[in-house]
Amino acid sequence: MQEFKSGFVSIIGRTNVGKSTLMNALAKEKVSIITNKVQTTRTAIKAIVNREHSQIVFIDTPGIHKPKNKLGKIMVETATDSLTDVDVILFVVEANAKAEIGKGDRFLLEKLKEKKRNVILIINKIDKIKKEVLAKMIETYRVEYDFKAVIPTIALKEKGIEDILIEIEKYLPIGPAYYSEDEYTDQTERQLAEEVIREKALKLLDQEVPHGLYVEIEKLKQRKTTKGEQIYDIEAVIYCLKKSHKGIIIGKNGSMLKRIGQYARQDLEEMFGIKVNLQLWVKVKEDWIENDQIVNKFNTLSSKKSRK
Numbered sequence: 001m002q003e004f005k006s007g008f009v010s011i012i013g014r015t016n017v018g019k020s021t022l023m024n025a026l027a028k029e030k031v032s033i034i035t036n037k038v039q040t041t042r043t044a045i046k047a048i049v050n051r052e053h054s055q056i057v058f059i060d061t062p063g064i065h066k067p068k069n070k071l072g073k074i075m076v077e078t079a080t081d082s083l084t085d086v087d088v089i090l091f092v093v094e095a096n097a098k099a100e101i102g103k104g105d106r107f108l109l110e111k112l113k114e115k116k117r118n119v120i121l122i123i124n125k126i127d128k129i130k131k132e133v134l135a136k137m138i139e140t141y142r143v144e145y146d147f148k149a150v151i152p153t154i155a156l157k158e159k160g161i162e163d164i165l166i167e168i169e170k171y172l173p174i175g176p177a178y179y180s181e182d183e184y185t186d187q188t189e190r191q192l193a194e195e196v197i198r199e200k201a202l203k204l205l206d207q208e209v210p211h212g213l214y215v216e217i218e219k220l221k222q223r224k225t226t227k228g229e230q231i232y233d234i235e236a237v238i239y240c241l242k243k244s245h246k247g248i249i250i251g252k253n254g255s256m257l258k259r260i261g262q263y264a265r266q267d268l269e270e271m272f273g274i275k276v277n278l279q280l281w282v283k284v285k286e287d288w289i290e291n292d293q294i295v296n297k298f299n300t301l302s303s304k305k306s307r308k
């Protein structure tokens with residue numbers, strides 16, 4: 001009989017390479033939010049994948065970038081901290097036409113060399129390059145590090161996903177499941193809702209406005225309507241850095257906020273499988289991005305259940 005295995009797998013890489021897209025594809029669930037903007041993921045987010053002979057706990061992490069504020073610093077720390085105490089690391093890089101190793105990737109490679117862990121290199125977005133370039137990229141990286149495997153993927157189209165799962169299983173220790181089978185993430189409904197609202201704001205807003213946002217759910221409660229239907233009442237505040245940003249988020253006659261709310265509600269209804277009544281407010285909290293008390297709550301890695 002095949003013995004059951006379980007373990008933790010950290011997904012790391014530069015910002016915007018497709019880590020969250022990859023994790024959602026691995027989990028077959030929307031756990032982490034995705035946008036085409038940099039620095040989308042802010043905290044370590046777990047997705048649990050149950051297989052016949054294993055349970056794999058993935059940790060999606062904020063992208064590596066040059067931090068410009070305290071929030072950024074905490075984000076990069078969260079990502080690098082996640083390299084410790086995991087069984088496998090998925091190092092995700094983006095396919096590029098020059099087959100080069102960029103600065104951010106080089107920084108991570110050096111970190112990986114210090115850690116001596118099982119590292120699988122994922123070359124994502126291979127839909128953007130030619131086959132010859134991919135071969136060159138694999139070679140360039142292989143020279144730098146003794147990867148357990150190199151797997152090219154198109155996370156967006158869920159290509160290469162099963163290969164990753166099979167490869168990871170080889171390096172997991174024998175052990176029981178950490179989470180019960182019906183759990184697919186460690187995030188609460190409140191956190192999932194906050195992230196979905198932030199995703200829509202990130203997607204709809206431009207320039208520096210979306211990066212200065214954070215969302216807080218103030219109310220999340222189920223109720224029965226007069227028709228006997230179950231509905232979720234969700235009230236949330238979108239905090240921004242400046243008064244001028246507040247105006248942009250609300251938009252002309254409230255049009256922007258309405259759009260953010262509409263898109264978020266659609267996703268939330270799908271996610272929770274129940275009707276949602278969503279109300280959004282916008283408030284200014286100047287300089288929160290440099291405020292220790294606020295940004296420290298984004299450093300979730302140490303405070304959350306990891307190994308039991």
Ligand SMILES: Nc1nc2c(ncn2[C@@H]2O[C@H](COP(=O)(O)OP(=O)(O)OP(=O)(O)O)[C@@H](O)[C@H]2O)c(=O)[nH]1
Pocket residue numbers: 013014015016017018019020021022033034035036037038039040041042061062063064124125126127128153154155156157
């Ligand atoms: N062409 C292409 N685009 C992809 C692929 N995978 C992801 N993307 C896109 O890349 C962008 C970034 O994806 P994310 O998953 O948010 O990237 P991330 O690495 O989690 O980014 P951060 O959280 O900011 O570090 C999105 O627009 C995705 O749709 C892929 O295989 N091919």
Ligand SMILES: [Mg+2]
Pocket residue numbers: 019020021032033034040041060061062063
């Ligand atoms: Mg992400």
